[in-house]
Amino acid sequence: xxxxxxxxxxxxxxxxxxxxxxxxxxxxxxxxxxxxxxxxxxxxxxxxxxxxxxxxxxxxxxxxxxxxxxxxxxxxxxxxxxxxxxxxxxxxxxxxxxxxxxxxxxxxxxxxxxxxxxxxxxxxxxxxxxxxxxxxxxxxxxxxxxxxxxxxxxxxxxxxxxxxxxxxxxxxxxxxxxxxxxxxxxxxxxxxxxxxxxxxxxxxxxxxxxxxxxxxxxxxxxxxxxxxxxxxxxxxxxxxxxxxxxxxxxxxxxxxxxxxxxxxxxxxxxxxxxxxxxxxxxxxxxxxxxxxxxxxxxxxxxxxxxxxxxxxxxxxxxxxx
Amino acid sequence: xxxxxxxxxxxxxxxxxxxxxxxxxxxxxxxxxxxxxxxxxxxxxxxxxxxxxxxxxxxxxxxxxxxxxxxxxxxxxxxxxxxxxxxxxxxxxxxxxxxxxxxxxxxxxxxxxxxxxxxxxxxxxxxxxxxxxxxxxxxxxxxxxxxxxxxxxxxxxxxxxxxxxxxxxxxxxxxxxxxxxxxxxxxxxxxxxxxxxxxxxxxxxxxxxxxxxxxxxxxxxxxxxxxxxxxxxxxxxxxxxxxxxxxxxxxxxxxxxxxxxxxxxxxxxxxxxxxxxxxxxxxxxxxxxxxxxxxxxxxxxxxxxxxxxxxxxxxxxxxxx
Numbered sequence: 295x296x297x298x299x300x301x302x303x304x305x306x307x308x309x310x311x312x313x314x315x316x317x318x319x320x321x322x323x324x325x326x327x328x329x330x331x332x333x334x335x336x337x338x339x340x341x342x343x344x345x346x347x348x349x350x351x352x353x354x355x356x357x358x359x360x361x362x363x364x365x366x367x368x369x370x371x372x373x374x375x376x377x378x379x380x381x382x383x384x385x386x387x388x389x390x391x392x393x394x395x396x397x398x399x400x401x402x403x404x405x406x407x408x409x410x411x412x413x414x415x416x417x418x419x420x421x422x423x424x425x426x427x428x429x430x431x432x433x434x435x436x437x438x439x440x441x442x443x444x445x446x447x448x449x450x451x452x453x454x455x456x457x458x459x460x461x462x463x464x465x466x467x468x469x470x471x472x473x474x475x476x477x478x479x480x481x482x483x484x485x486x487x488x489x490x491x492x493x494x495x496x497x498x499x500x501x502x503x504x505x506x507x508x509x510x511x512x513x514x515x516x517x518x519x520x521x522x523x524x525x526x527x528x529x530x531x532x533x534x535x536x537x538x539x540x541x542x543x544x545x546x547x548x549x550x551x552x553x554x555x556x557x558x559x560x561x562x563x564x565x566x567x568x569x570x571x572x573x574x575x576x577x578x579x580x581x582x583x584x585x586x587x588x589x590x591x592x593x594x595x596x597x598x599x600x601x602x603x604x605x606x607x608x609x610x611x612x613x614x615x
Numbered sequence: 616x617x618x619x620x621x622x623x624x625x626x627x628x629x630x631x632x633x634x635x636x637x638x639x640x641x642x643x644x645x646x647x648x649x650x651x652x653x654x655x656x657x658x659x660x661x662x663x664x665x666x667x668x669x670x671x672x673x674x675x676x677x678x679x680x681x682x683x684x685x686x687x688x689x690x691x692x693x694x695x696x697x698x699x700x701x702x703x704x705x706x707x708x709x710x711x712x713x714x715x716x717x718x719x720x721x722x723x724x725x726x727x728x729x730x731x732x733x734x735x736x737x738x739x740x741x742x743x744x745x746x747x748x749x750x751x752x753x754x755x756x757x758x759x760x761x762x763x764x765x766x767x768x769x770x771x772x773x774x775x776x777x778x779x780x781x782x783x784x785x786x787x788x789x790x791x792x793x794x795x796x797x798x799x800x801x802x803x804x805x806x807x808x809x810x811x812x813x814x815x816x817x818x819x820x821x822x823x824x825x826x827x828x829x830x831x832x833x834x835x836x837x838x839x840x841x842x843x844x845x846x847x848x849x850x851x852x853x854x855x856x857x858x859x860x861x862x863x864x865x866x867x868x869x870x871x872x873x874x875x876x877x878x879x880x881x882x883x884x885x886x887x888x889x890x891x892x893x894x895x896x897x898x899x900x901x902x903x904x905x906x907x908x909x910x911x912x913x914x915x916x917x918x919x920x921x922x923x924x925x926x927x928x929x930x931x932x933x934x935x936x
């Protein structure tokens with residue numbers, strides 16, 4: 295029997311989504327290599343359709359639905375990249391998308407979700423209001439709920455970014471990946487099993503639930519995350535935690551000042567627009583003790599959806615390094 | 616006899632520099648395609664080493680020198696990308712580089728030139744001071760002068776960006792390319808000869824010497840260029856003008872507001888850090904009358920070396936489109 299997490303299942307997710315996603319490029323910078331003391335290969339999921347890796351999981355899920363499941367469209371809750379990804383995926387499948395968006399979501403992300411053709415349902419910015427709004431829209435429309443990360447189809451889809459990276463750069467010793475809900479990180483852990491590549495999940499010190507969860511062996515809460523990396527404020531998923539644990543993934547933390555500086559480095563040296571969440575692995579790598587040295591490192595840059603005006607304000611206080 | 620401009624000469628330049636330059640990726644955005652009404656493929660020379668296409672020409676020239684010519688290093692004058700490119704090229708050849716830099720050059724560009732290992736010679740910001748400083752350093756060191764664009768080896772090197780683009784996207788009907796001194800544009804004209812691909816050179820309306828020169832059939836001055844696109848303020852070169860004329864290249868102009876808006880579009884939709892000069896073709900394309908419609912368009916994004924703080928200020932006055 296093929297388990298969802300078997301390599302064959304990951305490869306079949308890749309076949310399923312390949313016609314619709316970009317095989318994103320890998321870039322590098324000699325000046326960053328010099329700072330870090332290793333050759334660092336950046337997998338540019340900020341250049342993915344929708345501006346983030348999220349399309350991979352959303353599309354794998356939407357294309358896996360039976361005709362009956364998909365008949366009335368798909369629904370989710372999201373303040374950001376997953377909502378946009380589901381809207382694109384629904385468009386590809388040719389079904390409607392409904393996205394519950396908190397009223398305090400950034401205007402640019404709301405506009406992106408609507409721009410990709412989804413119907414937006416407003417909700418108050420709290421978990422109870424969000425779940426009520428989602429339940430209401432699912433009951434009313436018959437849409438199929440596609441969760442943002444805690445789902446085997448999402449994880450299998452997300453794993454394809456790592457499958458591509460290890461094809462594009464075959465000699466990596468380590469891959470550093472941001473961890474929030476854990477979709478990208480658990481997909482990376484599955485895609486690198488039995489390859490000898492170590493996976494390091496990077497998270498903000500101000501949202502360190504993955505670090506504490508893996509240290510204690512059970513999922514820990516993060517009641518009040520404090521980080522500029524908005525994509526990594528979400529709690530670690532149940533399935534995602536189980537995969538990270540089983541695969542022996544370690545966690546490295548990044549300071550807020552380090553995250554801002556790493557984001558700026560990506561703009562200045564890689565010439566890439568990267569959202570703070572996507573720069574967290576570089577930040578953690580620069581702050582890591584040299585106890586785990588590697589000479590060939592991959593980094594998954596998760597996305598590039600930022601409010602440029604807000605970012606400019608941030609950079610004003612973080613001069614070029 | 617193989618002329619410098621024959622396809623064989625361009626291919627041999629490509630062979631010469633290939634081990635040291637990035638084969639930069641080509642990206643696209645469905646939202647930009649929708650705005651323009653065509654499929655637009657962006658060749659990302661902002662992701663080239665040194666942050667601009669300039670390394671291609673500088674390196675082709677430096678690697679073409681005899682040992683005697685290269686023995687005492689290379690020299691040039693530059694306030695920007697050519698100086699950085701020559702510094703990198705000299706490092707590859709293992710010889711010193713001397714770059715004459717006007718005292719008003721942006722600090723980041725000066726830092727980049729020094730960071731790549733060149734010796735900087737300051738000069739007052741005018742042509743006479745610059746030429747005197749260059750003559751002095753050449754006389755004193757015996758360094759070989761490598762001009763920024765008005766040279767067949769520079770043009771052949773620059774042509775390789777277009778050679779790659781038409782390999783990467785074989786069905787283009789038009790290529791839009793920024794024109795300042797004309798190195799990239801004349802290289803593009805040579806690389807597309809006999810392919811049926813039309814070349815449109817894009818320049819700021821406030822620095823329209825190429826447009827006037829090609830219309831009148833002789834090189835025209837541009838005494839006081841007024842544009843944010845600092846890479847395109849230079850006068851069109853003699854050789855570059857001759858090639859653009861002979862190849863029947865047409866020119867399209869871009870407004871200053873259009874250049875800022877196109878730069879912002881590259882950040883927001885392509886997730887790329889692009890300098891205003893690199894966004895001029897997109898700006899001109901968006902402002903062009905629909906008289907020359909094409910469905911498959913390539914754009915050469917020339918570079919990504921910007922002062923992020925200055926750009927943020929610019930974007931503040933140019934909201935998202």
